[in-house]
Amino acid sequence: MPVVPLPYKLTAFAYKDYLSFGYVCVSLRGAEEMTRQFNVNVYAPTMLVFKEHVEKPADAIQARGMKKQVIDDFITQNKYLLAARLTSQKLFHELCPVKRSHRQRKYCVVLLTAEATKLSKPFEAFLSFALANTQDTVRFVHVYSNRQREFTDALLPDSDTFQGKAAVSILERRNTAGRVVYKTLEEPWAGSERDKFTLLGYLDQLRRDPALLSSEAVLPDLSDELAPIFLLQWLYSASDYISDCWDSLFHNNWREMMPLLSLLFSALFILFGTVMVQAFSDSNDEQESSPPDKEEAQEKAGKTEPSFARENSSKFPKKGFVEVTELTDVTYTSNLVRLRPGHMNVVLILSNSTKTSLLQKFALEVYTFTGSSCLHFSFLSLDKHREWLEYLLEFAQDAAPIPNQYDKHFMERDYTGYVLALNGHKKYFCLFKPQKTVEEEEAMGACGGLDSSLHLGDSRGKSSCGLGSRPIKGKLSKLSLWMERLLEGSLQRFYIPSWPELD
Numbered sequence: 427m428p429v430v431p432l433p434y435k436l437t438a439f440a441y442k443d444y445l446s447f448g449y450v451c452v453s454l455r456g457a458e459e460m461t462r463q464f465n466v467n468v469y470a471p472t473m474l475v476f477k478e479h480v481e482k483p484a485d486a487i488q489a490r491g492m493k494k495q496v497i498d499d500f501i502t503q504n505k506y507l508l509a510a511r512l513t514s515q516k517l518f519h520e521l522c523p524v525k526r527s528h529r530q531r532k533y534c535v536v537l538l539t540a541e542a543t544k545l546s547k548p549f550e551a552f553l554s555f556a557l558a559n560t561q562d563t564v565r566f567v568h569v570y571s572n573r574q575r576e577f578t579d580a581l582l583p584d585s586d587t588f589q590g591k592a593a594v595s596i597l598e599r600r601n602t603a604g605r606v607v608y609k610t611l612e613e614p615w616a617g618s619e620r621d622k623f624t625l626l627g628y629l630d631q632l633r634r635d636p637a638l639l640s641s642e643a644v645l646p647d648l649s650d651e652l653a654p655i656f657l658l659q660w661l662y663s664a665s666d667y668i669s670d671c672w673d674s675l676f677h678n679n680w681r682e683m684m685p686l687l688s689l690l691f692s693a694l695f696i697l698f699g700t701v702m703v704q705a706f707s708d709s710n711d712e713q714e715s716s717p718p719d720k721e722e723a724q725e726k727a728g729k730t731e732p733s734f735a736r737e738n739s740s741k742f743p744k745k746g747f748v749e750v751t752e753l754t755d756v757t758y759t760s761n762l763v764r765l766r767p768g769h770m771n772v773v774l775i776l777s778n779s780t781k782t783s784l785l786q787k788f789a790l791e792v793y794t795f796t797g798s799s800c801l802h803f804s805f806l807s808l809d810k811h812r813e814w815l816e817y818l819l820e821f822a823q824d825a826a827p828i829p830n831q832y833d834k835h836f837m838e839r840d841y842t843g844y845v846l847a848l849n850g851h852k853k854y855f856c857l858f859k860p861q862k863t864v865e866e867e868e869a870m871g872a873c874g875g876l877d878s879s880l881h882l883g884d885s886r887g888k889s890s891c892g893l894g895s896r897p898i899k900g901k902l903s904k905l906s907l908w909m910e911r912l913l914e915g916s917l918q919r920f921y922i923p924s925w926p927e928l929d
Contacts, residue, residue, distance in 0.1 A: 470756065508560070509537070509566045511568055536568065536597060537594055538595065540590070552594070570651075581595045593611065593615055596639065606642070753804040763925050764850065777842050843860035856920070
C-alpha cells in the first residue's frame with residue numbers, strides 16, 4: 427500500500443526512543459532491488475530488523491494479516507542491539523535487571539572501551555562473540571570508559587594494567603542500590619581467539635558455579651549521555667516549525683493551500699459566532715449545564731444492560747466466515763514457530779483432489795470455535811509436505827507406524843482428513859484421526875480386487891478407485907467433539923524436541 431498502515435505508525439511512536447522506523451512501498455519504482463536483495467515476498471507485509479550489521483537483517487517476519495499485537499511482539503524481541511551501549515541508568519536497569527530468584531539469574535558481559543576504538547578489532551571481536559553466544563540469561567553491553575569514568579573505575583581495581591586498553595567484566599546485579607558481584611578478565615581485551623576462549627570458559631563455568639563472581643562492588647549511577655538541554659531542545663523545535671511554515675507558504679501551490687485557508691477561516695467564523703451567541707444568551711447556559719433526570723436514568727439503565735450481552739457475545743463467532751490460511755514455508759515461522767504463548771494453530775491435512783470438499787466441511791465443524799482469539803486455523807498440502815507430516819507423526823504413540831522399505835503402500839498412505847492442533851510455544855501437538863465411515867469401507871472393499879491387476883505406479887488405477895465427496899466429508903464428522911475436548915485440555919499431547927523445517 428502507498429499509505430503507511432496505522433498499526434505500524436502506532437508501534438513506531440511507542441518505540442521511538444529505541445528504534446528508527448522506515449517504510450517501503452514495493453509497488454513503486456526502485457523497490458525491486460531491495461526486494462531481491464532481502465528476498466521479500468511482495469504479496470505479504472514484511473518487517474525487517476537491522477542491528478549492527480546493516481547489510482543483512484537480524485530478524486524478519488512476514489504475515490498476510492499482520493496485526494498490531496504481532497508487530498509489538500516482534501519489536502519487543504528485537505528492542506536492543508546485540509551489544510548495546512549503556513548511556514543511562516534507565517537503560518542499565520532494562521538490559522541488566524536485578525536478580526529476583528535463583529531461576530531468574532541475569533548476567534551482563536560489559537566491554538569497557540574508549541569511544542575512539544569502537545570500530546577497532548576489540549569491539550568487532552566482542553560483537554562477533556555476542557552474536558555467536560546469544561542466550562536468554564546473558565546480555566552483552568559496552569560502555570565508553572571516558573564518558574562513564576566512575577562506573578569504569580568501580581569494575582577495574584588495577585587501573586595501571588588496563589590503562590588505555592579495553593577490558594571485559596561479567597557482573598550480576600543484586601539490588602537496585604547498585605550492589606553487584608562481578609568478575610573481570612585478568613588480561614585486557616584485545617579480541618584475539620585466546621580472549622574469546624577465556625571468556626567462553628568463564629561463561630560455561632558460570633552456569634555450573636555462580637560463585638565464580640567473587641568480587642563485590644557498589645556501582646554509581648550512570649550519567650545520562652543523551653539528555654538534551656531544555657533551551658537547545660526548544661530552539662530546535664522552533665526552527666523546525668518555522669522552516670515548515672516557510673516551505674508551506676512559498677514552495678507550495680496556492681491552489682493546494684486554498685482548502686486549508688478555507689478551513690481555517692471557517693473555524694474562526696464558527697468560533698466567533700459561538701462567542702457572540704453565548705454573550706447574549708445567559709439563560710441557555712443554565713439549561714445546558716443541568717441535563718434532565720430522565721436522561722440520567724436512561725444512561726444508568728443502559729450501563730447495566732450490555733454487561734450480559736457482552737459476556738454472551740464473546741462465546742459466539744465474531745465473523746461470518748472462517749479464516750483458514752495455508753501453512754507454507756513463508757507463513758511457517760509466524761503461524762507456528764513463533765506463535766504466542768497460549769495460542770494454538772489447528773491444521774487440516776488435505777490433498778489437491780480433496781481440498782474443496784474437506785475445507786468446506788472443516789469450516790462448518792470449527793465455525794463455532796472461531797470466537798476464541800487463541801485459535802488459528804490453517805491447512806497443509808499433503809502433496810507438498812508429506813515428509814514433514816510423517817516426521818511429526820513419528821512422535822505420536824501408534825498414530826502413524828514408521829513404514830519400512832517392504833511396505834508397498836508406503837507412498838499410498840492416506841493422511842487426508844487428519845487434524846493437528848499445534849502449540850508452537852510449548853512444542854506439542856494433539857492429533858485427530860478420521861474414522862472410516864461405512865461408505866468409505868465399502869468403497870475401499872470394492873477397489874481391493876483391482877489392486878492385484880493394476881500396477882502400483884498407475885495413476886489411472888488410483889483415480890478409478892477414488893472416493894466420492896460425501897465419504898470424504900464424513901472423515902470430519904466428529905471434529906467438533908474433538909475441538910471441545912481440545913479446549914477442555916483432555917486430549918493426549920505429543921511433545922517434540924523442536925519444530926522441523928518446512929521445505
